[in-house]
Amino acid sequence: MSTRTRTAETVVPFEEVMRRFDPVMGLEVHVELNTATKMFCGCATEFGAEPNTQVCPVCLGLPGALPVVNHAAVESAIRIGLALNCEIASWCRFARKNYFYPDMPKNFQTSQYDEPIAFGGYLDVEHDDGAGGTEVFRVGIERAHMEEDTGKSLHVGGSTGRIHGADYSLVDYNRAGIPLIEIVTTPLTGAGERAPEIAKAYVSALRDLLKALGVSDVRMEQGSMRCDANVSLRAKVSDDPASVEQAAVPLGTRTETKNVNSLRSVERAVRYEITRHAAVLDSGSPITQETRHWHEDTGVTTSGRPKSDADDYRYFPEPDLVPVAPTREDVERLRATLPEPPQERRKRLQADWGYSDLEMRDVVNAGALEVIEDTVAAGATPAAARKWWTGELARRANSEGVEVTAMGVTPAHVAELDGLVRDGRLNDSMARQVLEGVLAGEGGPAEVADARGLELVQDDGALEAAVDKVIAAHPDVADKIRDGKVQAAGALIGQVMKEMRGQADAAKARALILERLGVS
Amino acid sequence: MTDLTRLTAARMAEGLAAGDFTSEALTQAHLDRIERLNPVLNAYLQVDTEGALATARAVDAARAAGESLPRLAGVPVAVKDIACTVGIPTTAGSRMLEGWVPPYDATIVTRLKEARMPILGKTNMDEFAMGSSTEHSAYGPTRNPWDLERIPGGSGGGSSAAVAAYLAPLAIGSDTGGSIRQPAAVTGTVGTKPTYGGVSRYGVIALASSLDQIGPCARTVADAALLHEVVAGHDPMDSTSIDAPVPPVLEASATRDLTGLRVGVVREISGEGFQAGVLARFEEAVEELKALGAEVVEVSCPHFRYAMAAYYLILPSEASSNLARYDAMRYGLRVGPDGVDSPSAEQVMGASRDAGFGDEVKRRIILGTYALSSGYYDAYYGQAQKVRTLIARDFEAAFSQADVLVSPTAPTTAFRIGDQTEDPMTMYLNDIATIPANLAGVPGLSLPVGVADEDGLPVGLQVLAPATEDQRLYAVAAALEERLHTAWGGPVLDRAPTVESQEVPA
Amino acid sequence: MSALSRDDVAHVAMLARIQLSEAELDRLAGQLDQIVGWVGQVNEVAAADVPPTSHPLPLTNVTRPDEVRPSLAVEQALAAAPMAQEQRFAVPRILDED
Structure with a gap:
């Protein structure tokens, strides 16, 4: 059983960490697709519907129910893969990820394992270079795969309202089975001190891209886009985080921070974990490979559970679904629908x-x-x-x-x-x-x-009369202009506009004044 | 007056169409018999008297009004308790699902309803279809009408016993490794496992998804074909359902001549380890096939000897995942662990699954969980999937030499209740001849070919055909059945002692 | 093939969320060890270059259109729940996981 800490742990100031460590990140983003129906059944996907009103035998995991793949979800997955410069698998399967959890009706998640629909891509991310310009950082995309979301639990009783200490939980399965695309980056090295900003810039760029594709609502506050951030530190051996020497240093033990659900939090959570890891390493302890929870309010992460036997997911090919084998024509047809990046x-x-x-x-x-x-x-x-x-x-x-x-x-x-x-x-x-x-x-x-009677007066006679009147009234200013101080004309133009109650063309008034005073 | 329950389903359909009797009378005759004999046989777990009679009366009314009706309209049917039925409890023979009433019908149940067949009730089975004897039902064993001290086969022993004892003319079964064919063999009835994907699995409680197939149980080959046609065909709710016309099984069941047909005897499942009386009847039947004009060849399927081992890895693996949903959270049995105040969800799951599942189910879940777990996957599940490929290749090679293959359906006749419960491995061997078809997805049918000399109990012959060639099963079986019935002067079931004449074991 | 110990069985039962009693562990461990040894026969087959079969029929690309179908009525959805509250399934407290 893991020990839990609810308060901030010791951290090392970020700048100090950066002098001695090189951070490595991996980002896993889950995106709910905006399809009309769920991944494997025809239930609607309206956000905010009354609890358990969008469930059927399939997404409730009733005995005997069988899944059927949503065609639109596969197309969205392929479009996302293409937009992320990925290769699209010519043949891939779904797999069952087996683990018990009450918000998962079948106690396995239908997902993809070693055969993702899209793999080997990248996304170029622009971020501030710290000197008023922008730099481009290429984020490697390891894979994008299809899976299904879980239900939502409400924890009742207990003192904190969080899972720990709750007396019982109330589960709504409306969200169970909503199509998810999980987008996993390669381990991101070479970001150095810009790691937290790049994390945020990547999630932001990904959000823009998915929005442009029209495949998701990408509302982080509603959970339709969620980010898990993996962070590890290794010794810094070069001032250039992208150097060959630095790349040769083995990766440290990572933690996976979940529940990072705003752009700002992505940056803060990565920064926090970097500073916390440094403190743990400085104390001579090893990093525990574990899941951590991000707390938006306090700006810290707390320990979830250690990686353990419970992570023996016993993946195997989903026998109730047949392989997905997009033809080259399908892929090219979908590629033609991609918006400009x-x-x-x-x-x-x-x-x-x-x-x-x-x-x-x-x-x-x-x-x-x-x-x-x-x-x-x-x-x-x-x-x-x-x-x-x-x-x-x-x-x-x-x-x-x-x-x-x-x-x-x-x-x-x-x-x-x-x-x-x-x-x-x-x-x-x-x-x-x-x-x-x-x-x-x-x-x-x-x-x-028309209704407000707003229109520049086009009658030159009225304008000329106004100009003459204003020049006569301000002989001192007129003299200055005649002497070549053309900028003084501004004062007269203002008077002319006043005479005209604003409905005159200022440029025309200026030209007329200068003409009358013989300086044009 | 004729006992309506003794008619074939085909004759019942004709009688109803001709107005010789009503569906209500026919259904009531079955319900009466069930009421009388089910306490002894335990073939049904649920009897839906009201539902069955309501359907029967509606069919009678429709017929009286001159409506055109499906061929089997008004002919009653029993459904294995593995298929979901709205309003009728569906338990899969498990304590875990005691009293669970599904909110939806399995596709096959919908088709029975569309065919306007009164559903008599739900038949007993080994828990979650794990077993070859129906002794592993949480609701007690079903007895074989041939000998009440013996098993009716399994997992579909309720359906086979119901059909054999005239408690239903037709029944639905499911076959993952022989659960339709082996019970048919040991009760002197006919059962078909169609091509994988030939009948929808939607709403049928899954044992092993890549092996399970639904099929008909009947007393004659033609009756099996009639029911096969009702339930088969594409279903968009089952991704593994074949989107093609149903093979012409009914037409094939009129076959009387096998001239030119090549029949392969599979060496690996037709000899060693089989009971003498079983082999004797099998060999005679092969001679009859020759007499019908078939050309008999011997074929070899060398990897069949590994089929059992592969099957007992693939089935438990898939089952361990399919049965994970029985966790006491959304439906089914929920019990707390002893002596724990305010137990966690995890503890309640563990205690409920321990209390709700029987030993055989636990054995297989643990075996499957182990076979899939990290470090063992390649050696067990992964290797079993490769053996599966080799078995499919064996079939391909065999079917290049023969149009159909034959073997005894089961190595023995019905064994005594209690004989094999202590030794799971011995029980597994009952399915040695039936399992290869499930691994390869090909169709198989069992029909009675007489009784064994040593015990007077029925023996079944299994016919296997290439995938989607289900009609070949019916052609061979129908021709052979006709010839045997002629020789015997009637079906083998005529030789079974009546249930009433037997002493009820304690 | 490696034998399956009583501890292995206890561990796998935990993965499978079955809280076996000590007596059950005693009984099942021996049987399972025997069964595991027997199914291990599959490793006698030389199959290094044989592709695995996950599906008996070679179907691909079976999908459905993205069209909404009726869901269950909420009463039907909750009908079999051991406990329900506020139109949700009530489950015992969830421990220690995210």
Whole structure:
């Protein structure tokens, strides 16, 4: 029986660890597919349904029930494999992973063992280089395989509400049998002190990729994407974590940290385990190969159970399912459905739109890539699209706590607004007022402009009269301009705009002022 | 008045269609007989009097209204307690599932219902189909109607005894290593294990998934073919189900001439270790096949001698996993360990599985768990799977020389209850001739070929055919049956003593 | 083939979640040792280059369309539960595992 520690253990400061140790990580990500039905039966997969309302003889493991593979799940698995640059098996089987656990109805999980559907791929992950730029780290993908999820237990009684100490548990099998893809990285070496960030960047990049593929909701907070982080330390023998000498050092004993269910936690949990391992090693003790639990609230991991005989899973080929043998045509057909990889797409759009690196990063961080793409497609200039979506609209979305795309303003609206500005019908401040109207549900931009009477005055006579009036009223400023201080014209333009109650084209007013004063 | 229960299923169907009697009368006749004799035979674990009569009356009404009905509509049937039946407890002969009422029907049960056959009840079996005698039922042994002190075979001894004692004209069995064929042989009845994948396994409680197959039990070859046609065919709920038309078994069961057919006698399962009376009847039957025009050749299947060992690795391995679900969490027996307050789930599982499973089930689960465990997989399970390949190759070679193969179904006639319970290994040997077919997935059928001189008990002949050629079994069996019945002046069952005439053992 | 000791049987029974009594262990250990020795015969067959057979028929790619089928009514799902509460299966406390 393992001893349990609930409080933080001794740790060594991260920077200190990095002087003496080289961290190695392995990341296992479980993704629930967003298929309509479960992996092996026709039960629905709605999140949040009433307990035990999405169960049948198959996913409840009733005597006599048999599984049948969900076609869509296999296709999603293959698409994920292809997007991760994997090879797709031409023939593979499911296997039973045997162990007893009350939330697993058959007491075996139907999974894949030594014949995964996809294997030998990679994902290039961009991360901060610490000097304002980005670096690419190639994460090796060992395999991606198909399996099924377990039910969910609610622990009742006891003091902590956690498993330990609970008097009994209540099990809901709605989640049992939902298709899962487990994506396993190779041991990631060469990351050095960037290991925690790279872990986070990888999970983030994977999430973007899966989202782009449309195969999963990838909601970490709902558990549709879950990460287990394996961490080990070995002696540091080189300042270059990717050096040949460093690679030659054997790997240390690893721990597997479970329950890492947010991007931030991925980074924190890896960092914590690195510092905890160092402290254990410094004390002269060996690392226990064990499962550990991450606690989001306290930022520590605690010991689960040691790896033991209970891990003798007695895998064997699932006799109730026949092999999966995708043809080359199937694979190529699925390859043709892959979206452009997120990074390549970003690069292409940045080049097309002429954004700086900084501008592009703001766009990505604001989650505005798609909406800008749509706005440009609807006829706006890339600059205007970026200005509206990451400026005014992002600010408002932020203050209202909603998604920028959920405010009732569409890419077509923004493109129309930009068109009105470029046609000279609206100036910038008028455009903002029009946007107000659109947000208030008063209609499209042209409609709002008409209804609110917002339109630049196109009558040159009125503008000329206003200019003459303003020059006459400010002879001192007029003199400065005549003497060549052209920048002083700004003050007069402001006055002209005031005379015109804002409905004038500022550029036209400026040209007219300079012409009247003979400096054009 | 004729005893309706003595008719063949085919004759019952004709009588119903002709209006000679009603399904209600036919069903009631069986229910009466069950009520009278089941306390002695223990062939049924559950009798569904109301359900069976309701179906019978509905069929009678439909027939009276001139509706067109399936051929076996109104002919009653018994179902081995391994198939799930809505509303009727399904236990697989285990204490673990005592009183469990499934919320769904097995596909074969759905097909029986679609065929509008009254389901009389659920028949006794060795616990989770592990055994060759039905002595390993948690609900007591079934007795052989030929001799109440003897076993009716197993695991499907309830179905074979019910059919042999006229407690049902037809019954469903399941055959993992001989559980349809060996009981048929020792009760003087007919039983078929179809090609693996020929009949849906959905809703049939799994023993060993890659070996299990469902099939018909009957008193004649034609009756077996009738039931075979009802339950066979593709089922999208079973991934291993064959998506092709059912072999023409019924048509084949009218065969009377075997001219030009090549029959192979498998040397390895037709001699050494077999009871003299069994071999004598077998050899006579082979002569009869020649007389029917068949060309008889001897074939050799050298790896069959390893079939038993491979089988007793593959079956326990798959069973250990299939039976893991009986853990006291969602259904079935739940007991706590003695003297433990607030036991854990793990402790309750351990105690419930100890209390709910019988010795034979525990032996096989432990054996299978061991064979799959790390460090032993390659030497046991892995090697057994290779032997399986070699056995399939032996069959391929044999079927290149012969259209069908024959052997005695079982090495002995029915043994006495209690004789082999202390020695599991001896009991395992009962399936020596039937197991190779399960390993290779090929179909097999057993039919009676007389009684052994030394004990007067029935002997069965096994016919084997290549996968998906199930109709060949029926062609050979039907022709041979016809010839033997003619020679004997009736079926072998006519020679069985009545149950009523026998003293009931203590 | 290595013999199966009483301790081995106890260990494997634990893996299989069967809490055998001492008397059962005594009885089963001897029988199982004999059976294990006997099934070990499969190793007399030279089969190094023989592929294993996991499925008797060479079927591949049997799948179903991703279409929802009715689930059980919750009463049916829970009908056989030894204990149920809050529309869930009530099970004894779960120890020591994740």
